[in-house]
Amino acid sequence: MSTPLALDVDSGLLDVSGRRVRPAVVWVRHGSACALMAQARPAGSMNPLRAESWSGFLRQVAATADAALPGGTVVGPGQLAQARRLGVRTPRTVVTNDVPAGAREVGAPTLVVKTPDFRLFEPDRRNWKAALPSVVGLEAVEQGPGPAPGVAGERPVVVQEYVPHARELRVYHLDGGICAFEVRKPDPSSPMTDPDSVTVTRVDCPPPAAEAVRTLCTAWNLRYGAFDLLVSDTGEAVFLEANPDGDWLWFERKARWHGVSFMAAVMVRELFVRSTS
Structure with missing residues (x-):
């Protein structure tokens, strides 16, 4: 970004090209370092240090505002454990890089295998195939040659009970x-x-x-x-x-x-x- 920016941490004032403003409402979307790197254009133009520096700057600007969006929550499958404790029904879920073992742990006859938010971190559609969510039977997973096609041990995925629904x-x-x-x-x-x-x-x-x-x-x-x-x-x-x-x-x-x-x-x-x- 070529626009000069400076945040006075003590006063909470944000200087934008010489104009000082006090952030009142800040809504940061897709501001993680990984997302900034994946979505940078041209591709590869954002290195890890630059991405984390900008992500940290955005977090600090949000922290100075009276109202920050979206709010606080755990992100990912950990939400399910918290929801269950609050009395909200959730599907049985395991995160694993061994899909057959995860499927046996879940124990449901039909399963969903998925990679949450993969589109945000993999902007090249040609690489989406290996991350697409799929519904599979427990027997098919156990009889397969290994972890689910396309994800064989390369990264953890979510293996989840398929819940029949209306x-x-x-x-x-x-x-x-x-x-x-x-x-x-x-x-x-x-x-x-x-x-x-x-x-x-x-x-x-x-x-x-x-x-x-x-x-x-x-x-x-x-x-x-x-x-x-x-x-x-x-x-x-x-x-x-x-x-x-x-x-x-x-x-x-x-x-x-x-x-x-x-x-x-x-x-x-x-x-x-x-x-x-």
Whole structure:
């Protein structure tokens, strides 16, 4: 970045090309060093030191603001353990680089094998195939030649119980407000491999799903989050993941409804008014 920037840690003032401002609301998205390196253009232009320096700078700017988004939460499968302790149902999950062993540990007849957020850290679509989520049977995994195709010991993956369900939801939490979409897809990898086969519909959030989202956001002090949930045949909400950096524009375009963008703008405005009043 060629723009001169300087943050006075003592006063909290941010100097941008000679203009001093006091950050009131800061929303850092995809600001980790790994994400900055992966998304840099041209590819390879961001080395680890530069990426970590910018990531640290963004974290420090957010720390000086009165309101910082998205909020605090553990990221990754550790969310599931915390959710269970809060009374929210989750699928049995193992993180492993030995898929057959992980499948036996989970013990479910049908499993989901996935690499969370792989698109953020692997911008080259030609390398996505090995990371695409898949539904596999326990017997097929055990009879295979080794760990799941494409991931044979090279990195840990998530091996998860497949939960039969009536509905799949993407639920957005925005400072207390909730927006929900119902997602129908022929395969877990369809959004990446065949997006035209995926249908997204704006729906009212079922009360059990809304309660689960609010419970987790309260526990995690999370102002914003994109939640993936299932609804069982009995109406019970099953929590899969909360992404504090989750995007919404793709879902809005598919559903032809732009309420999340409106609520995001309202949220930032209200946070600004609160922090400056």
